[in-house]
Amino acid sequence: MLLELEAWSQQVAELTSEQAAAVAGSGLARVLVDRPPDRWLLATGAHVGVVRGAGWELRVRPRLAIPQLMFLLSYAADPNGWRDVGPAYAAEDDLFAAVAAAFALHAERALAPAPLRGYVSVEDRSTTLRGRLRIADQLARWPAQPIPLEIVHDDFTEDVAENRLVRGAAELLLRLPLLTARVRQRLLRVRAVLEQVAPTPPGPAACAPAPTRLNTGYRSALALAELILQGSSISTSGGAVAGLSFCFDMNKVFEDFLTVALAASLERRGGRLEPQRATHLDSGRSIRVLPDLTWLAHGSARAVIDAKYKRLADRRFPNADAYQMLAYCTALELDRGYLVYAKDEGATDRDHAIEHAGIVVHVRAIDVERPPTRVLEAVDTLAGAIAEAAQTRA
Numbered sequence: 001m002l003l004e005l006e007a008w009s010q011q012v013a014e015l016t017s018e019q020a021a022a023v024a025g026s027g028l029a030r031v032l033v034d035r036p037p038d039r040w041l042l043a044t045g046a047h048v049g050v051v052r053g054a055g056w057e058l059r060v061r062p063r064l065a066i067p068q069l070m071f072l073l074s075y076a077a078d079p080n081g082w083r084d085v086g087p088a089y090a091a092e093d094d095l096f097a098a099v100a101a102a103f104a105l106h107a108e109r110a111l112a113p114a115p116l117r118g119y120v121s122v123e124d125r126s127t128t129l130r131g132r133l134r135i136a137d138q139l140a141r142w143p144a145q146p147i148p149l150e151i152v153h154d155d156f157t158e159d160v161a162e163n164r165l166v167r168g169a170a171e172l173l174l175r176l177p178l179l180t181a182r183v184r185q186r187l188l189r190v191r192a193v194l195e196q197v198a199p200t201p202p203g204p205a206a207c208a209p210a211p212t213r214l215n216t217g218y219r220s221a222l223a224l225a226e227l228i229l230q231g232s233s234i235s236t237s238g239g240a241v242a243g244l245s246f247c248f249d250m251n252k253v254f255e256d257f258l259t260v261a262l263a264a265s266l267e268r269r270g271g272r273l274e275p276q277r278a279t280h281l282d283s284g285r286s287i288r289v290l291p292d293l294t295w296l297a298h299g300s301a302r303a304v305i306d307a308k309y310k311r312l313a314d315r316r317f318p319n320a321d322a323y324q325m326l327a328y329c330t331a332l333e334l335d336r337g338y339l340v341y342a343k344d345e346g347a348t349d350r351d352h353a354i355e356h357a358g359i360v361v362h363v364r365a366i367d368v369e370r371p372p373t374r375v376l377e378a379v380d381t382l383a384g385a386i387a388e389a390a391q392t393r394a
Contacts, residue, residue, distance in 0.1 A: 003057070005061070007047070007061065027047055029042045031043075046250040046251045048250060051246075064368060077220040099228065104170075107170060110221040111166070111190065116158070117157060121155075126151055127147050129149055166225050167198070170190045202228075231248040251307075251309045255309075276292070279332060302334075303389070304337045326354055336361070339364070341366070
């Protein structure tokens with residue numbers, strides 16, 4: 001049984017209680033009782049992906065076309081190299097296949113010269129002294145014996161965090177039956193190159209290491225590997241895949257894209273854009289607020305921006321988002337804030353002047369369904385308007 005829904009939609013489906021629990025646990029859709037015991041209402045939001053079990057599968061498609069979605073992902077991972085990878089997923093009409101194809105390409109490119117190597121500390125047992133003696137372990141395990149020796153030494157190896165993450169994503173993808181033969185072959189080559197590397201297991205702890213001069217060439221592969229490993233889970237039975245879940249949050253995709261694109265545009269105009277910069281609303285510093293983006297210049301906050309990937313037609317808009325932005329502006333002592341949405345049908349730019357507060361909430365929409373260069377032009381235009389308003393205030 002195959003169920004296909006679009007993000008921000010609803011559909012009634014007949015599922016067993018076990019299947020309904022699996023869907024709810026995946027986070028891909030909310031599951032509401034429609035008619036007990038086997039008729040359920042599936043309500044999707046910003047999460048897209050696939051959850052699969054024995055004899056059934058649920059897919060939630062993004063409202064965006066696959067090439068536009070992959071542009072957002074690729075640009076956030078590498079704003080200088082996104083133009084080079086379009087052919088890797090342009091032919092894919094399935095989200096999972098597109099992500100896998102893009103990862104395979106980026107991983108091969110990262111490993112093409114040679115896998116990254118680095119020094120790691122290795123605890124070992126040896127008959128000869130190499131590196132340093134672990135005295136406490138030596139005394140605890142081998143009292144009054146000269147050998148073996150408990151030692152720790154630095155090893156120059158390929159088994160570093162970057163390669164573990166890439167190997168982990170390749171291993172996970174290779175276990176799934178949703179890949180094309182071409183992508184599977186590329187992933188097998190990645191695994192062969194990293195044969196001596198321990199793979200990072202899937203889960204929320206699978207985080208990419210901080211960017212450095214040495215791992216610059218891995219940037220795109222690491223971003224996609226993190227997405228794959230953090231958004232996936234697998235259950236097995238008798239060594240075979242019994243169920244899988246792969247989903248990610250379009251809110252984060254849009255926020256990551258806007259952070260990178262807006263930072264490039266605003267920082268050309270001075271200052272820096274800082275994501276997730278915490279501040280407090282009250283004098284006792286007990287009410288913490290965390291705006292998506294804060295533009296800092298000349299030692300103070302000049303603008304606050306929140307990215308939203310949701311339907312502007314939602315009846316809850318603009319109240320909840322406006323309340324949130326009002327709190328951010330109050331905490332940062334700003335007279336205006338920006339709610340930036342991925343444009344949906346009927347979306348128009350608007351301004352909300354908050355009476356008695358002296359604060360204006362600017363609502364702006366970026367049409368992410370347009371060609372990539374036009375999307376980037378729209379972001380640059382928004383950055384110019386933010387900078388101009390900040391200069392006027394100063």
